[in-house]
Amino acid sequence: MPNVVKPFTVLDTKKEVDGSQGVTFTITKTHFMDDATNKTVKMTTYISVPEGDNVDTFLFTYLSKGGWL
Amino acid sequence: MSYGFEATNNNNKVLISSETRNLHFLGKYSSPSVTNSATAYGGFKELSYTITSTVIPVPFFDMPTTDYYGIIGVKNTTGNTWVVKVIRSGTSSTYPSLYVFVDARGVSSTESYGMQVLQNDGSASFDSRKEPLVITGGAAVTHPSNPLSSSITGLSATQCGSGSSHSQHTPDVESSAVSVGSVSSTPIFHYSSLAQTQRSGTFSVSTEECLGLNIYNNCVGYGTSETNTSTYWAFYRGGIRRNGTNIHAGWITVLGGCFWSSEDDADFFGIDVGGGSGGGGGFPLSNETINLASTAVIVGDGTRYA
Numbered sequence: 476m477p478n479v480v481k482p483f484t485v486l487d488t489k490k491e492v493d494g495s496q497g498v499t500f501t502i503t504k505t506h507f508m509d510d511a512t513n514k515t516v517k518m519t520t521y522i523s524v525p526e527g528d529n530v531d532t533f534l535f536t537y538l539s540k541g542g543w544l
Numbered sequence: 545m546s547y548g549f550e551a552t553n554n555n556n557k558v559l560i561s562s563e564t565r566n567l568h569f570l571g572k573y574s575s576p577s578v579t580n581s582a583t584a585y586g587g588f589k590e591l592s593y594t595i596t597s598t599v600i601p602v603p604f605f606d607m608p609t610t611d612y613y614g615i616i617g618v619k620n621t622t623g624n625t626w627v628v629k630v631i632r633s634g635t636s637s638t639y640p641s642l643y644v645f646v647d648a649r650g651v652s653s654t655e656s657y658g659m660q661v662l663q664n665d666g667s668a669s670f671d672s673r674k675e676p677l678v679i680t681g682g683a684a685v686t687h688p689s690n691p692l693s694s695s696i697t698g699l700s701a702t703q704c705g706s707g708s709s710h711s712q713h714t715p716d717v718e719s720s721a722v723s724v725g726s727v728s729s730t731p732i733f734h735y736s737s738l739a740q741t742q743r744s745g746t747f748s749v750s751t752e753e754c755l756g757l758n759i760y761n762n763c764v765g766y767g768t769s770e771t772n773t774s775t776y777w778a779f780y781r782g783g784i785r786r787n788g789t790n791i792h793a794g795w796i797t798v799l800g801g802c803f804w805s806s807e808d809d810a811d812f813f814g815i816d817v818g819g820g821s822g823g824g825g826g827f828p829l830s831n832e833t834i835n836l837a838s839t840a841v842i843v844g845d846g847t848r849y850a
Contacts, residue, residue, distance in 0.1 A: 491689030492836050499831055513752045520745040521831040522695035541697060 482544055483534055486519070494526035500534060502543050518543075549661045560670045562661050567602055567645035569675035569849045570595070574641040576630070584708035585778055585797040586715060587635035590616070593642045595626045599650035603628045604732040605640040606846050612783025612794050613640060614737030631737060633783060633796040643732045643849055645677045681725035681843035683791060687739040687782045689833050691715035691795035696745030702772040704802035713743065713778035718785075718794035722841075727789055730846035739782035741795065741833035748773040767810065774804040777827075784841060791841060 483502040491497045501519040508514050524533045538544050548562035560566060576591035595601050600618070607613055611634040619627050628642060648668035655673035663669050670676060693716050699706040706712075724731070749772050756765015778800035784791045 487831075491833075492686060493688060495689065497690060497831070511754045515750040515752070516701065517748045517750075518697065518745065519747075520695040520697060521690075521743060523690045523693075537695075 481531060481535075483538060485530060485534075488530065491523060496524040496526070496528075496530060498522055498524050498530055498534070502538060504543055548664070560661055562663055562669055564669060565647035565649075565663075566670045567677040568648050568651045568671060569677065570597060570601060570644045570646045570651055572641055572643055572849060574639070576639055576642070579629070580798075581635075582797070582800070583635050584800050585711070585713040586633055588796050588798050589632050589635070589639075590798075591630045591632065591639055593628045593630070595628060595642075595644055596624050597626055597644070597646050597650050598624050599646045601626050601628065601644045601646050601650075602734065603630075604643040604645065604734045604842075604844055604846075605630055606643070606730050606732050607784075607786045608638050608640055609634065609636055610785055610787065611636065612785045612796050613733075614735055614781065614783040614796065616737050616781065631781060631783065631796050631798060633794075641846070643844070643846060648674055651675075675849060677844060678848060679842060680731070680845050681727065683722045683724045683841045683843075684838040685719060685722055685735075685784060685791060685793035685841055686838045687741075687793045687795065687833075687836060688717045688719055689741075689836065690743075691717055691741055691780050692743055693717050696743065696776060699745065699747050699774065699776050701747040701749040701774050702804070703806070704774045704776070704804045706774075706776065706802075708800055708802075712745070712776065713797060713800055715780060715795035715797060718792040721787065721790035721792060723790055724841065724843045725789065727843065728845040728847045731786070732844045732846040732849075733784065733786075733791075734840075734842040734844075735784050736839065737781045737783060737796075738835040738837075738839055739793075739833070740829075740835055741780045742777060742827070742829040743780070743831055744775055744777035744827070746773065746775040769809045771807045771809075772804065773806070774802055776800075776802045779829075782835075782839070793839075 487499040489497045551560040579592045580590035617629040648671040651674040653673040658673035661670040752769040754763035780795040783796040
């Protein structure tokens, strides 16, 4: 992944028994509802990243498909 | 061994010995009581079988459906009374039969002929009249680390609003197939559910409202904020399911829940004028999997035992 400011934060990684990487991450997204109101949603969750995959690239693709990015 | 009796197979493994104790059939138990159950996240039932035995029972179970099963406890409750607990996934009311084996001291027989092998204290280590256990196969299974193929996502942040009717915690990962060799029409299995895992996801939403002037997204004057946070969690134990002559190791959801918090705050020209919160600590298990060492599955033939 290019050296950019990432919209998510990896909190923890662990090796899973099948070699996958277990990743706990958090992501935040802010909606500007109107001139006076902002709404910020945040998710902290866990996902298995296949062995050999780049964690940042995997999360970027995954979160893009999910509408977070 | 200077005296006694020993029978071995062609791999030189002991089948019968006057130094050990073989298992013999005590009984078949088909009417468990349901001592715990849930319908969320795939569902589960905890089944309790009450057994009377003078010695430690060793239980086997059949698998009447393609759900996951596992033994979670064998407990001596009082005197000669034992309770064996089996868990199964799903919500079906079809329950496995429990085939219980004990050493020869715990079984009586009315047969008048057969072969007995005695230990040096005179008690039987093997008695052909008492339906000795025959092992027909076996395997070792290892559960996948993660019960979920995807992350927990899309749940309500406000007061656990998504409840337990969602499917985000429903396990959908299992091990690849492990062969247990040829099996009868009613294979029986001894498998202890040791692996455990927990998965959780936290969702929060913060709404900030500026009642003064909003200048380049900076509130000048009086502003308020409200934050709602919900953490959804589920706890799983290992189970096995049968598919023909193969078994798979997967997960049974035994408990699930959610907790939430909310926070209001306000400030006036950048000075906090109300609200506040604090917190600390954590769960003993959070997105962790334990006891993943491979677990033995011993297979017998249920048709041999009435």
